[in-house]
Amino acid sequence: xxxxxxxxxxxxxxxxxxxxxxxxxxxxxxxxxxxxxxxxxxxxxxxxxxxxxxxxxxxxxxxxxxxxxxxxxxxxxxxxxxxxxxxxxxxxxxxxxxxxxxxxxxxxxxxxxxxxxxxxxxxxxxxxxxxxxxxxxxxxxxxxxxxxxxxxxxxxxxxxxxxxxxxxxxxxxxxxxxxxxxxxxxxxxxxxxxxxxxxxxxxxxxxxxxxxxxxxxxxxxxxxxxxxxxxxxxxxxxxxxxxxxxxxxxxxxxxxxxxxxxxxxxxxxxxxxxxxxxxxxxxxxxxxxxxxxxxxxxxxxxxxxxxxxxxxxxxxxxxxxxx
Amino acid sequence: xxxxxxxxxxxxxxxxxxxxxxxxxxxxxxxxxxxxxxxxxxxxxxxxxxxxxxxxxxxxxxxxxxxxxxxxxxxxxxxxxxxxxxxxxxxxxxxxxxxxxxxxxxxxxxxxxxxxxxxxxxxxxxxxxxxxxxxxxxxxxxxxxxxxxxxxxxxxxxxxxxxxxxxxxxxxxxxxxxxxxxxxxxxxxxxxxxxxxxxxxxxxxxxxxxxxxxxxxxxxxxxxxxxxxxxxxxxxxxxxxxxxxxxxxxxxxxxxxxxxxxxxxxxxxxxxxxxxxxxxxxxxxxxxxxxxxxxxxxxxxxxxxxxxxxxxxxxxxxxxxxxxxxxxxxxxxxxxxxxxxxxxxxxxxxxxxxxxxxxxxxxxxxxxxxxxxxxxxxxxxxxxxxxxxxxxxxxxxxxxxxxxxxxxxxxxxxxxxxxxxxxxxxxxxxxxxxxxxxxxxxxxxxxxxxxx
Numbered sequence: 174x175x176x177x178x179x180x181x182x183x184x185x186x187x188x189x190x191x192x193x194x195x196x197x198x199x200x201x202x203x204x205x206x207x208x209x210x211x212x213x214x215x216x217x218x219x220x221x222x223x224x225x226x227x228x229x230x231x232x233x234x235x236x237x238x239x240x241x242x243x244x245x246x247x248x249x250x251x252x253x254x255x256x257x258x259x260x261x262x263x264x265x266x267x268x269x270x271x272x273x274x275x276x277x278x279x280x281x282x283x284x285x286x287x288x289x290x291x292x293x294x295x296x297x298x299x300x301x302x303x304x305x306x307x308x309x310x311x312x313x314x315x316x317x318x319x320x321x322x323x324x325x326x327x328x329x330x331x332x333x334x335x336x337x338x339x340x341x342x343x344x345x346x347x348x349x350x351x352x353x354x355x356x357x358x359x360x361x362x363x364x365x366x367x368x369x370x371x372x373x374x375x376x377x378x379x380x381x382x383x384x385x386x387x388x389x390x391x392x393x394x395x396x397x398x399x400x401x402x403x404x405x406x407x408x409x410x411x412x413x414x415x416x417x418x419x420x421x422x423x424x425x426x427x428x429x430x431x432x433x434x435x436x437x438x439x440x441x442x443x444x445x446x447x448x449x450x451x452x453x454x455x456x457x458x459x460x461x462x463x464x465x466x467x468x469x470x471x472x473x474x475x476x477x478x479x480x481x482x483x484x485x486x487x488x489x490x491x492x493x494x495x496x
Numbered sequence: 497x498x499x500x501x502x503x504x505x506x507x508x509x510x511x512x513x514x515x516x517x518x519x520x521x522x523x524x525x526x527x528x529x530x531x532x533x534x535x536x537x538x539x540x541x542x543x544x545x546x547x548x549x550x551x552x553x554x555x556x557x558x559x560x561x562x563x564x565x566x567x568x569x570x571x572x573x574x575x576x577x578x579x580x581x582x583x584x585x586x587x588x589x590x591x592x593x594x595x596x597x598x599x600x601x602x603x604x605x606x607x608x609x610x611x612x613x614x615x616x617x618x619x620x621x622x623x624x625x626x627x628x629x630x631x632x633x634x635x636x637x638x639x640x641x642x643x644x645x646x647x648x649x650x651x652x653x654x655x656x657x658x659x660x661x662x663x664x665x666x667x668x669x670x671x672x673x674x675x676x677x678x679x680x681x682x683x684x685x686x687x688x689x690x691x692x693x694x695x696x697x698x699x700x701x702x703x704x705x706x707x708x709x710x711x712x713x714x715x716x717x718x719x720x721x722x723x724x725x726x727x728x729x730x731x732x733x734x735x736x737x738x739x740x741x742x743x744x745x746x747x748x749x750x751x752x753x754x755x756x757x758x759x760x761x762x763x764x765x766x767x768x769x770x771x772x773x774x775x776x777x778x779x780x781x782x783x784x785x786x787x788x789x790x791x792x793x794x795x796x797x798x799x800x801x802x803x804x805x806x807x808x809x810x811x812x813x814x815x816x817x818x819x820x821x822x823x824x825x826x827x828x829x830x831x832x833x834x835x836x837x838x839x840x841x842x843x844x845x846x847x848x849x850x851x852x853x854x855x856x857x858x859x860x861x862x863x864x865x866x867x868x869x870x871x872x873x874x875x876x877x878x879x880x881x882x883x884x885x886x887x888x889x890x891x892x893x894x895x896x897x898x899x900x901x902x903x904x905x906x907x908x909x910x911x912x913x914x915x916x917x918x919x920x921x922x923x924x925x926x927x928x929x930x931x932x933x934x935x936x937x938x939x940x941x942x943x944x945x946x947x948x
Contacts, residue, residue, distance in 0.1 A: 267831065269835070287836065289836035289837065291706075295790070295834070309706070311707070352703075383699055384703055
């Protein structure tokens, strides 16, 4: 007797981990994104006309929630938001039961954000519905990795026909709270598949050596300036104070060692693309000059997010064949 | 009480080293005669006179029933997971004739009345139920329970299993109080200050999955501390305390135990089959281990470790550092395990897979002698837990011993199917796993409690 593999019970439209989608799948997804973006609103709203999408948010979020919600509505879907502050979640209802309830109410796709790593797997197994992971604990944020990718491809002038060498010769430096970052994990799994070098940068407490194991093509560099000098992309991460749990990070020391500021950027990476998944803590991991300067793609990332999430919802509800 | 003749099997009795064909006659709950013979049948007439039932053991091993030193029966208070009746039915299906019940029930077994409840025949146990009540009141790690009264009522040791006795002074007093009664303190070795919010082994897999990890030092530092306490007590008093370390899962803790033993300290330890069967890669979803990503059937405490730690555990079993195999059978209902990994309770069932997994891994895959594997599960737990001295003549197939016997086909290769379980819960990582050696009969107190 053999059990199904990791995701055999999951709906093919699910995206719980960036592992779940192949390079070909991403290529098709990016092409779909382009098509959807180019369509006039009147046409676009027909795709998911009348379909029901539930947003299940156990953790507060502005950008990801709004992005998914607007993406769904842009395609004509009805959305409902369930958040921990206003639902039975607060009364201790299990994720399984909440998911089954949403399905019974007609939800055809659930977008889940959770404090718990792996929560989307539970929901996907419980409901059989397509589940889109909008961030699970310290695990992954696959839609973020896809929007980051679209941003990089656009700004670096690379082809969207993805191959294992699409990003060969490119180095992405991810700096900051790697330990607690689902964005770092999803990006570090995806980018090496395209041939990119990923350098994790940060102090040991935030960037442990265990991180090296996440994917081939990942390196660790403690010296931020040395890392920056190699960077085609400098992706900065927020220090997640809420997750530090016992770790004591001295802000002044961190700023001195790892803040991306105008002076550092000019001296060590005058051409690198500056990215940040948000929310930013200005003055800590990044200064305003770097965040708002000409090298920054931070605002564009948000726009790419909406676009990519339209395609993910299209894929979830209308199937891979139509993607 | 009726008589039973176990006819035509090969008797393995680790205590005497016997390993030969024999017919075994059981009467009134004890072993009446063990007749080693090349030609089965010399006891037939005798057995017929007694009206004995004859069980055909041809092609099977007749061995002492398994004694599992670490079992959660969940009664009182958590009977939706397991009861003493269902837990012991599961036990006998796995060849287990004696279980040692852990005290983390609801309420915690920390009084004579609760201990008597657990030991009561009214709970309809299929196997012998011995118990280790709590080492501290409510297992809160503070005030010691009444060791003398509990021992008088049948306690075979004391433990706060599920959590450690963390405070040095409390642990020292516990070891001293237990030593005065010549009973062990059984320790769940985990420095919980190092495992806050952690749900699996610390390392690359935990990083990949975004789960907080338990470092191996959380286990080894408590073992090292407890060993220091043993030395202190031996130095300061005339007592010789007995520390039993539960479910050891790290090479570092095993090294400390090995060293303590070499220095003559009274330390014993157990390893669970799942800690030598699986690695922490299973939690990442591993086809070879038949797991799914974030599979809560692979969540237990101590957690599954890296390959290196698993190898260290196997080496420690082979070199004799590990005294006994115990399952830490910990049933949980489906709805309790069907949650986010970090929220799921720790623990898996194990009574029905203990023999099959241990024989496969230790005997088949690592060449450990059959007698030696059986010793770890039968005679050794009897001896290390002082059961004969406490009035339980179990763990041997010899005239006069309790008739607690398992009969199994050592050559049978089979696959565990959890749908057949007799436990109330199905939280096992061994579903679909290959097993070696299948139980055919289990007899407790001379009665057949399980028939395949």
